[in-house]
Amino acid sequence: MIKGWKDLPIGAVILEPGSSEKYHTGEWRAWRPVFEESKCVNCMICWVFCPDSCILVKEEKMVGIDYDHCKGCGICAHECPTGALEMKPEYLFREED
Amino acid sequence: MRPEVIKEVTYVPYSGNMAAAEAMRQINPDVVAAYPITPQTELMQFFADFVANGLVDTEYIPVESEHSAMSACVGAAAAGARAMTATAGPGLAYMWEVLGIASGMRLPVVMTVVNRALSAPINIHGDQSDMMGARDQGWIMLFSENAEEQYDNLIQAIKIAEDERTRLPVMVGMDGFVVSHAIDRVRLLPDRAVEEFVGENKPMYSLLDVDNPVTHGAVAMTDSYMEFKRQQREAMLHAYKVIREVGEAFADVFGKKYEHIETYKTDDADYILIIIGSTAGTAKAVIDKVREKGVKVGLIKIRTFRPFPYYDVMDAIAASNCKAIGVFDRAETFGGAAGPLFGEVATAMFLRNKHYPMIDFIYGLGGRDTNVNHIEEAIDKVMKLAAGEEIPLVNYLNLRE
Numbered sequence: 201m202i203k204g205w206k207d208l209p210i211g212a213v214i215l216e217p218g219s220s221e222k223y224h225t226g227e228w229r230a231w232r233p234v235f236e237e238s239k240c241v242n243c244m245i246c247w248v249f250c251p252d253s254c255i256l257v258k259e260e261k262m263v264g265i266d267y268d269h270c271k272g273c274g275i276c277a278h279e280c281p282t283g284a285l286e287m288k289p290e291y292l293f294r295e296e297d
Numbered sequence: 298m299r300p301e302v303i304k305e306v307t308y309v310p311y312s313g314n315m316a317a318a319e320a321m322r323q324i325n326p327d328v329v330a331a332y333p334i335t336p337q338t339e340l341m342q343f344f345a346d347f348v349a350n351g352l353v354d355t356e357y358i359p360v361e362s363e364h365s366a367m368s369a370c371v372g373a374a375a376a377g378a379r380a381m382t383a384t385a386g387p388g389l390a391y392m393w394e395v396l397g398i399a400s401g402m403r404l405p406v407v408m409t410v411v412n413r414a415l416s417a418p419i420n421i422h423g424d425q426s427d428m429m430g431a432r433d434q435g436w437i438m439l440f441s442e443n444a445e446e447q448y449d450n451l452i453q454a455i456k457i458a459e460d461e462r463t464r465l466p467v468m469v470g471m472d473g474f475v476v477s478h479a480i481d482r483v484r485l486l487p488d489r490a491v492e493e494f495v496g497e498n499k500p501m502y503s504l505l506d507v508d509n510p511v512t513h514g515a516v517a518m519t520d521s522y523m524e525f526k527r528q529q530r531e532a533m534l535h536a537y538k539v540i541r542e543v544g545e546a547f548a549d550v551f552g553k554k555y556e557h558i559e560t561y562k563t564d565d566a567d568y569i570l571i572i573i574g575s576t577a578g579t580a581k582a583v584i585d586k587v588r589e590k591g592v593k594v595g596l597i598k599i600r601t602f603r604p605f606p607y608y609d610v611m612d613a614i615a616a617s618n619c620k621a622i623g624v625f626d627r628a629e630t631f632g633g634a635a636g637p638l639f640g641e642v643a644t645a646m647f648l649r650n651k652h653y654p655m656i657d658f659i660y661g662l663g664g665r666d667t668n669v670n671h672i673e674e675a676i677d678k679v680m681k682l683a684a685g686e687e688i689p690l691v692n693y694l695n696l697r698e
Contacts, residue, residue, distance in 0.1 A: 205524035210464060210532075211403030212525045213502045250457035 225252065228273035231287045232233075233265055239284035246276035246285060299325065299354060299681040301488045311483040313441075313476035316448040317383065317409045321342075322353055323491040324455055326407075327378035330358035330584045334388040335421045336473040337411040339381060363388040367395035367406075372406035375513040376634055377503030379455070381406065383474060385582040386413025386427045396675050397464045400435030400529065402513060405458030405498075406466040412574070413473040413628075414663040422664020423473030426572065428602070429628040429637045435529050437467040437536050438603040440573045444481040446555075447471045449547065450600075453555065454484070455495045456543045462535040464501065470689035472575040472627075474664065483542045486551055494550055499650035504516060540601055552629065557606035557611060562588065566595030566617045568679045571610070571642055572625040576660065580625075583672040593618070594676055599638065607645040614653065621683035623675050629659060635691050660694035671695050 211214055214287040240262050247255040247262065254270040256263050262284075265276075302322070311319070318340050321329070329348075331341045348357040356373075360366045363384050370380040384392060389410055399406050410428055413537050414420040428438060439456060442449040447469060454467040471477055497525055502511045519656040537557070544555035563569060572580055577598040584594045597613050599606070614622070626636020633640065635657035646652060658675050661666045682688045 202521050203524075205527040205531075208524055208528065210528055211502070211513070212401065212515055212517050212521075214515050215502070215509075217510045219512075285420065296489075 203297060224268045225271050226266075226268045228266075229270060232267065232290050232291050232293055233270065233272070233274065233277050233285045234288050235262070235264055236286070237264040237281050239282045241282055241284075243281065245279050245281065249275050249279045251275065299352060302352060303485050303488050305487055306491040307403060307485045309483050309485055310480045311444055311485075312339070312472045312478050312480055313444040313447050314340035314478065315343055315409070316444040316481075316483045316485075317451055317471070318347070320448045320451040320491075321381055322347045323486070323488050324379070324381070324452065324495055325492070326355055327383040328356045328358065328370065328373035329382060330360050330366045330373070330380070331382045331384070332360055332363050332366045332388060334385045336413060336423070336477045337383050337385040337388065337409070338543045339478070340409060340411065357459060359452075363391040364395060365639065367392040367399065370406045370408075371395060371399050371404055373404065373405050374500075375402060375503075376505050377498070377500035379459075379498040380404075381408065383409035383411065386415055386421075387412040389427045389431055392417060393434065396434035396466075397435060398514070401525065402467060402511055403464040403529075403532070405455075405464055407451065407454045407458050408466070408468045409447065409474050410468050410470045410584075411477045414472045418574070419545050420663040421473070422663065423475055423477075424627045424662045425472075426628040428468065428470045429630075431468075432637070434604055435465065436603065437463070437465050437533070437540070437601075438520055439467065439601055440468045440599065441469060441471045441476065442575055442598060443476055443575050444471070445483045446600075447476065447553075448483060448485070449553065450557065452491055452495060453543045454501075456546070457536065457539050459498055460535075460539045460543075461482070463490070463532050463539050465529075465532050465536060470574070475575045484553075489556075490550065494547070525645075535603075537604045537606070556602065557599075557601040559600060559607045560613045561598065562593075562667070563595030563597060563613050563617045566592055567593045567620050568676060568683060569595050569597060569614060569617060569619050569622045570625065570672075570676070570679070571597045571599065571638065573602065573638060574627065576625060576672075577625070579667065579669060580672050583669050583676065586669070587673065587676060591679070592676065599627055605641050605645075607641070607648050608640060610645045611649045611651065615649070615651070621679045622653050623679040623682075624655060624657045625675070626659050627661045628659055629662065656682055656688050657691050658694050659691060665695055667694055
C-alpha cells in the first residue's frame with residue numbers, strides 16, 4: 201500500500217537504496233516474451249540487449265525471464281537468432297498469473 | 298576564516314542591488330549560480346567582486362542561462378548546499394520549469410527577483426508581471442518596498458526557507474531600477490550578527506551524505522503525485538507561521554519588525570489603499586499630505602504575497618472605518634476582472650463573508666512613472682466610490698488616452 205500524504209517523505213525523496221526492484225514495471229506489459237528452452241543455444245544476445253536486465257541466467261545458461269520487471273519491449277525476441285523467444289499477447293497469460 | 302567587513306551597525310547610501318549583494322555576502326551561501334540580466338546584472342557583479350576578493354566562501358557558477366542557473370541551484374541544494382541566485386523579468390520566466398522543480402523537491406533556494414516587465418514589446422523597466430506570472434510555482438514570495446527591506450528580507454528568507462516546517466524556496470522581489478538602482482539610506486547589520494541569525498544550514502536529505510543514500514527527483518505517477526502536491530500546500534500553511542516567527546526573531550535581534558502586511562494609518566481610515574512594493578512608499582507621502590486636508594486615508598502594504606495573508610488584510614480593514622478600497626496592481630491579468638492583487642483581496646473578503654466597495658488601479662507597467670499626483674487621483678476615485686458614484690472596476694494610472 202502506498203502511504204498517505206502525511207506519511208510520505210517530503211520532496212518525493214526515496215530513502216531506501218535499490219527500491220526500484222520493488223516497482224513491478226511488468227504491469228505495463230502488453231506483449232510477453234515466451235521462452236522455449238529447447239531452441240536456446242545460450243548465446244546471451246538477449247541478455248546483452250535487454251534494457252531492463254530481465255533475462256535470468258544461472259550457471260551460464262539462460263533460464264527464463266523476470267516477468268515482474270519485463271515491460272514487453274520485444275527486443276530480446278527480435279534479436280534472438282534461434283527463435284527461442286516469441287512475443288505473445290499478454291491476455292493469454294494474465295489470468296494464470 | 299573569511300574577513301569580517303562590517304563590525305557594527307552601519308548606515309550607508311546603497312542601491313537595492315548593492316544592499317542585496319551585501320546581504321548575500323553576509324549570508325555566505327555555499328553556491329551561487331546566476332546569469333546576468335538587467336536590472337539584476339549589477340547585483341551579481343557586486344557579488345562576483347566579493348567572490349574574487351575572497352570575502353565569501355561561495356562556489357560561484359557563471360551559467361549560460363537562467364534555466365541553468367536555477368538548475369544548478371536545485372542540484373546544489375539537493376546536495377545539501379545553501380544555494381542562492383538572482384534574476385529579473387524574462388530571466389524568471391525562463392526559469393519557470395525549474396521553479397516548480399525547486400519547490401516540488403522542497404529545496405530551500407533563496408532568490409532575489411528584481412521585478413521587471415515581460416516582453417513584448419521588450420522593456421527592461423520595472424513592474425511585477427514577472428513574479429505574478431510565477432506565483433503558482435510553489436515559491437514563498439516576499440516583496441520589498443526599498444533597499445533596506447530587500448536586505449532585511451533576504452536575511453530572513455534564508456531562515457524561512459530552511460525551517461523544517463517549510464523547506465520551500467523563497468523569492469524576494471524589489472522593483473526594478475526604482476529600488477534596484479536608486480540610492481537609498483540602508484542600515485547594514487554586523488557580519489557576525491547576521492551569520493548567527495541565519496545559522497547553519499541543516500539539509501534534511503543530502504546527496505553528499507553517502508552513509509544515508511537517497512534518491513532525489515524520482516518519478517511519481519498517478520498513484521502518489523497528488524499526495525506530494527498536498528504536502529506542498531501544507532508547507533505553505535506552515536510558511537505563514539514561520540514567516541511571522543522569523544519576523545519576530547528579527548525584531549528581537551535587530552529591532553525592526555516585519556509582518557505579513559504593514560499598515561500605515563489604517564486605524565481611523567475611511568479609505569484604504571492596498572499596494573505591493575516601492576509605490577507603497579510614495580503612497581505614504583501622499584497619505585500624509587491628504588490627511589492634512591482632513592481626508593482619512595490608510596495604506597496596507599503587502600509584504601508576503603505567497604502564502605497570501607488573507608486574515609491579516611481583513612483584520613486591518615475590519616479595524617478601520619473603511620468605506621471603500623483602492624487596490625494597486627503593477628501587473629495585468631488579461632481576461633481577468635482586475636489585477637492579481639485585486640483577486641486576492643476579493644478572496645479575503647469572501648473568506649470573511651464581508652463586502653466593501655473596491656476598485657482596481659493598474660499602474661507602473663514597464664516602468665511607467667507613478668507619482669504623488671497619480672496616487673492623489675486614485676484616492677479621489679476611491680472617495681467617489683465611497684460616496685456611491687459609479688467608478689469603473691479597472692482604472693489605469695498615468696495612461697495616455
